[in-house]
Amino acid sequence: MxxxxxxxxxxxxxxPESVIKAQVDFLQNSYANTGRGVCARVAAADKMLADAREYVAHFIGADSVNQVIFTSGTTDGMNRIVNIVRSSRNIKSVAVSDIDHHSARMPWENVTRSGGAKLFKIPLTKNYDLDYKNMPNADVVVITAMSNVLGVPQDVPAVVAAARAKNPNVITIVDAAQYVAHKPIDVRAWDCDFMCFSGHKIGADTGVGVMYIKNPDSFSPDKFGGGMVKNISGNNWNIDSAPNKFEAGTLPLTQIAGLLVAIDAWRAWxxxxxxxxxxxxxxxxxxxxxxxxxxxxxxxxxxxxxxxxxxxxxxxxxxxxxxxxxxxxxxxxxxxxxxxxxxxxxxxxxxxxxxxxxxxxxxxxxxx
Ligand SMILES: Cc1ncc(COP(=O)(O)O)c(C=O)c1O
The missing domain is CATH 3.90.1150.10 (Aspartate Aminotransferase, domain 1)
Incomplete structure (x- = not known):
């Protein structure tokens, strides 16, 4: 061909070849499930996961590795955030925008369609940027950091600040699926509550993504199962702290092994x-x-x-x-x-x- x-x-x-190699190397030499055993392979897999989490925390400017949750991608993260937020907060209004990808807006629009909350829109300027000077007052604000049609970075810190000026308790959620491929993410400077991106947009495999949570202790998990329980006795259990709290089940370990190599390769471009x-x-x-x-x-x-x-x-x-x-x-x-x-x-x-x-x-x- x-x-x-x-x-x-x-x-x-x-x-890139380096990502493929890292994944093959992990599969051949270090593969095991994490956190559930004591042999050398588990130790190697645990180390890989801890290293990757630290690497990603640094990459997005997070304060702590506990704020970095691995997901299967942006869509997964954006949908999960709806349940995570709603499990701890009564959300009566949501602001989205016309530059949103379906994956960012539909999960919240779905809540408003069932009568669960009112839908507002962040207006756009004549150049189709987020017009944060006319920010609606909402409990949740969805912010697309870069539209996948327009390719222009939005002023995320200004949008977050404008949302907070309207409502100090607002939850701000940033879709960085496109932004991550072009500009450095800095969640500390953005001051957002949540942020998601997908690994596959920057050369990692499909099936791995990142969900940043600024205050993971303030929210309840949306998924329950293996790996997220601290102790259990009969029907009584205590949930572990973040990140485990939000990572029930087996993670996409091979893809995570490729993700940090992908980040490196992408940054060299x-x-x-x-x-x-x-x-x-x-x-x-x-x-x-x-x-x-x-x-x-x-x-x-x-x-x-x-x-x-x-x-x-x-x-x-x-x-x-x-x-x-x-x-x-x-x-x-x-x-x-x-x-x-x-x-x-x-x-x-x-x-x-x-x-x-x-x-x-x-x-x-x-x-x-
Ligand atoms: C801006 C934006 N948000 C969200 C997504 C969804 O990403 P994924 O399909 O990796 O979940 C995409 C994918 O094209 C996107 O461009």
Missing amino acids: NKIIYLDAAASALK SGGADIISYIYDELSKMPRIKLLTARDAEIISFVVRDVHVLDFGALMGAHNICVRVGNMCASWIHNAMGVDGSIRISVGPWNTIDDAKYTIDVIREILK
Whole structure:
């Protein structure tokens, strides 16, 4: 098969050799379940898990490893947070926004649909940034740190501060699924209550993600089972402290072993701004293309006059170029921009300027 030019990092990143090796090494040499035995393999698996947690805590600027909970991904974390928050708080209102991914907004919208809470929206500015100066007063605020359609980092500390100014007891939840691939996360500076990201967007395997909880002691667990109980006698049990409290069951250990290696490899990448700006500038010369993103955004989204996005994606695919087309699980921002869907180009460490040149040649050919 000819080389496929993969321009879909924002959906999921390709895996570097170092991640694959780390996972194979863990499977072959250290694999065992954590915390449930005393042999050398368990000790090695326990150490790997503790190291990974410490590494991630440092990576996101957390104060303590106890604030770092491993999940299966952003969607998992965002859904779990609904139950975690509601088990300790009576939530009467929720603010979401039109730049949210379905995975960030639907879990809370579902609560409001069943009459459990009122839904508010954080308005957007004319550039589709979060208009935190007009923040609604809500018990929960969902903050998308970077839209997967627009690729612009939001001013998370300002949004959190604005939410707190309206309601000092607000719970702020940050979806950093896209942000993590482009900017350093700093949960301490953000001052958010929760934050989620997925490992697979930065070169780790699928099935592993991180949920940060600022005050894990203030919330009850949403899942019960093995590994989260401190002691048990008959029907009486005491729940362990965080992180165990929120990690019932076996963790995705192999994927966690790859995650810290993935973080390292991803951080060594310069970010691909040269590739993005080259493609952007060339697309902006094509009259049938309407760019939906800004030149300095991390990704490029566009539509083509008189060509359905699915047809365009199929034509690109026929030339071995993989782009994402459709509503990107972000239907609200597409509605706000007056389009049904878009074509998205996003790059990762494997992409080169030659990929960009070939892509532009192919688009010119398609539009002839
Ligand atoms: C902004 C944003 N939030 C959430 C998600 C969901 O991530 P996952 O599918 O890894 O759970 C994505 C994935 O595309 C995303 O881009």
